[in-house]
Amino acid sequence: DAKTTQPTSMDCAEGRAANLPCNHSTISGNEYVYWYRQIHSQGPQYIIHGLKNNETNEMASLIITEDRKSSTLILPHATLRDTAVYYCIVRVRGTSYGKLTFGQGTILTVHP
Amino acid sequence: DVKVTQSSRYLVKRTGEKVFLECVQDMDHENMFWYRQDPGLGLRLIYFSYDVKMKEKGDIPEGYSVSREKKERFSLILESASTNQTSMYLCASTERGFLMNTEAFFGQGTRLTVV
Numbered sequence: 568d569a570k571t572t573q574p575t576s577m578d579c580a581e582g583r584a585a586n587l588p589c590n591h592s593t594i595s596g597n598e599y600v601y602w603y604r605q606i607h608s609q610g611p612q613y614i615i616h617g618l619k620n621n622e623t624n625e626m627a628s629l630i631i632t633e634d635r636k637s638s639t640l641i642l643p644h645a646t647l648r649d650t651a652v653y654y655c656i657v658r659v660r661g662t663s664y665g666k667l668t669f670g671q672g673t674i675l676t677v678h679p
Numbered sequence: 680d681v682k683v684t685q686s687s688r689y690l691v692k693r694t695g696e697k698v699f700l701e702c703v704q705d706m707d708h709e710n711m712f713w714y715r716q717d718p719g720l721g722l723r724l725i726y727f728s729y730d731v732k733m734k735e736k737g738d739i740p741e742g743y744s745v746s747r748e749k750k751e752r753f754s755l756i757l758e759s760a761s762t763n764q765t766s767m768y769l770c771a772s773t774e775r776g777f778l779m780n781t782e783a784f785f786g787q788g789t790r791l792t793v794v
Binding site: 595601603608610611612613616652667668670671672 | 683693714719720721722723740769783785787790
């Protein structure tokens with residue numbers, strides 16, 4: 568299984584970009600990188616995913632390094648509502664049935 | 680528009696009781712998952728199911744079993760609840776995708792306390 572490593576916590580000022588890193592040095596060629604977030608007392612919510620190209624949607628941007636061993640989730644203009652735990656995961660190889668394994672995530676605190 | 684529904688938001692049970700946690704999804708998804716979430720440990724996969732009557736153990740299956748009799752419903756069973764099973768339980772579902780690039784939808788969670 569490709570495992571991920573994230574910082575335990577990060578702070579960001581409101582209105583600034585939040586850059587959340589993730590290391591996945593053992594990622595395999597056909598494994599996708601996914602990002603989810605979990606706001607307090609709610610279930611995790613999908614944010615974005617990618618394989619090797621950079622991706623952008625209405626919530627965030629995902630930058631994946633050329634060797635695919637790490638990635639960065641970017642929230643371009645963080646708001647107080649973005650305070651949450653952010654999970655970087657890699658879809659496990661070996662089954663087509665999509666086992667999802669989460670790590671401990673990064674606690675992002677956005678402050679005024 | 681609710682997609683994944685867990686039967687209870689909060690539950691208190693006694694040690695030794697048999698506990699059923701129910702999860703229903705309305706998206707016709709093939710895959711369903713049960714996780715528990717504890718402070719400092721993130722989400723840990725208990726069991727998952729990729730089809731009706733099919734199940735596979737996750738990372739921490741001990742003390743739990745599951746049932747998938749219908750596609751939309753995935754039940755987590757604590758045969759004899761213990762205090763160390765006090766936790767937040769989360770259910771999720773995904774489509775079955777060969778390229779594994781489908782997003783997961785989560786329920787709101789069930790906070791179970793075993794006393």
